[in-house]
Amino acid sequence: MTPLSDAEPTPVETAAGRTDESLPVDARSRARPTMRHVATLAGVGVKTVSRVINGEPNVSAATIERVMRAARSLDYEPDLHAGNLRRADGRTRTLGLLVGSVDNPFAGAVHRAVEDAALARGVAVFASSLDDDPEREQAAVSAFLRRRVDGLILTTASEDQAYLAPELRRGTPVVFVDRQPAGVTSDSVVSDNTAGAALATRHLISHGHRRLAYLGDRHDIRTAQERRRGFLDELGRAGIATGDAPVVEGLHDEETARLATLALFDADEPPTAIFSAQNLVTIGVIRALRELDRHLDVALVGFDDVPLGDLLVPGVTVVAQDPHAIGRLAAERVFARLDGDESPAERIIVPTRLVERGSGELPPRVSAR
Amino acid sequence: MTPLSDAEPTPVETAAGRTDESLPVDARSRARPTMRHVATLAGVGVKTVSRVINGEPNVSAATIERVMRAARSLDYEPDLHAGNLRRADGRTRTLGLLVGSVDNPFAGAVHRAVEDAALARGVAVFASSLDDDPEREQAAVSAFLRRRVDGLILTTASEDQAYLAPELRRGTPVVFVDRQPAGVTSDSVVSDNTAGAALATRHLISHGHRRLAYLGDRHDIRTAQERRRGFLDELGRAGIATGDAPVVEGLHDEETARLATLALFDADEPPTAIFSAQNLVTIGVIRALRELDRHLDVALVGFDDVPLGDLLVPGVTVVAQDPHAIGRLAAERVFARLDGDESPAERIIVPTRLVERGSGELPPRVSAR
């Protein structure tokens, strides 16, 4: 805050003794100060400023003090990218994170965990939303790469991520979250989708249900396929004809899920229990059941937790994922790779947990229809 | 994908005719390709590659084709930061966004709106969480500035944002969201906190309540002060002694709010109605009322919407903000400033809306205590 007492009001002499009037040293200047400005004001060379800013050794205490004062008085902020251009390690201390949508609670929790891990290492995070659009995915990745992020944490919507192969060959760490990669090998952190879906299904069956419906996401999303498989496999194990079970796919938001549920109960032999394979779908189902006033006699288990699910009536039974752990583990993988871990690509499976809150424990009841 | 048919397998001749073996042109190379690699492979100068990559005019169609093929075969991605160093406009096409926490639904909606506006302009967004920590705020801003973001959209926790003055003088657009700036003048986009809080309070009073409690955020947050003032002013207008009304502040998450609510009902003359001034506080209050089994006879209006608030019993009456509009307007201000808008700093007030769902319409009932 205090301007330098000595050098402030007039052009300053450089170390070489010549007066350089082309460098305004006024702290109120409009231009963004560079290391040269700081060096001139402090009366040292730019390299010395660089040493001080980066805490390198072999600078005298007096010089450090002069440089720091000059930097403060100019409100100097080093240009990380210019430095990065020359720096040996080539790190931008930046990460790219791609999630379904930054306003989805699952994504928010992942994001938060990634941010916390990144903050501890002075790494900033670019976040983008995918909207399950493969083009948007590639555009986002390209935007990240042009900005030379040190690593990527990606939720993908594309059929195949082979387009990342060259980048992987260059050594950029890529960790897939929520969905497994296809066409390319790299670390991934996912929930145990098949087991979780089976667990949900088994839970409903154990409460006497035989007529279960599956409501899920787009079929071309691997994660959705796995959950569907977990559901169908479990039906099979219980000796329930899977051909009869209504399987509705392609639901991607509350509204489509709500309409699909209404349609389900408008048809013959509606289910007595529903397994919804995604948080927004679960919410849509709840809305529909309320509308039909069937929320107290149709059982429901959702995959992925729902905000305030414990406060609804009935409470929403879910197979909860652990998005915070997913984000944390993904960030840890990225940083481990950056720190030189060359071990084979790992698939980290984060267990799910059945949370009984009421909706999943309702007994079957024949429709009064 | 297809390697160049002609130039691929061997070192390539430069335009000057000399063979440059120091530049590996193999698409499978480990090194990240630069414009020089592309230029060498295409047999043109770097400036021509630059022209093609940036879509500048005056390049022959044949040259464009050659360069594009070379760039694709090397999986070349331009280095935005290197270009930015030299580019005249000095724009990184990057924005810094600071919100309360990226996993808060309000922040998620703001973030999403900012991202959508940014995407349309090819701008990437850094997102960070504030956690109402002034040090974290300054660290995040500094991290953004070192990365030379083109603009900032900030939620602040500090007493005073004078530290931003030099940056503002340099012309960096800064838009404050959710909270007004102090000690510095710049654009802001906020909800009408005072009016919204008054509206909520009036609503409770109009349903017969005279004993209202205020549960809110830290008092040193301006937004919280405004909401508190709206509450107290409205009590005053209704002729209710404000001295009697329990005002609990310093609540920052569900748990502290829950405990504060429990304490409130453990004391003499508990309120018949509660105004909770923030979404997490509202949730904590709901949990406490459930625990006490008082959720059907203590009225509640929250400031800021709560996920699934319409599905709870009773539905949660709230004064809803419009986080999407806040984010969109903030981004629009930033881009307008970047496009040269020099008009005086603007304070954009986004109206709030009372959403009646049941909890706010409960009549007063004397405690059975």
Place this chain on the structure above:
DNA sequence: CCTAACGCTGACATCGTTGTCAATGGGGCA
């Protein structure tokens, strides 16, 4: 037929920083 103009192209300096290296000077030790 000469010249001006234009389209196309590449050499070079430059952006703000860091790596390399050499120069300086003071202190310790023989």
Place this chain on the structure above:
DNA sequence: TGCCCCATTGACAACGATGTCAGCGTTAGG
């Protein structure tokens, strides 16, 4: 006293891109 060593410091090139400018060949106009 003399020499070496080390701490301190700055000049300079380089990172990957773009702005400037000059040079080339071709075409249009007089």
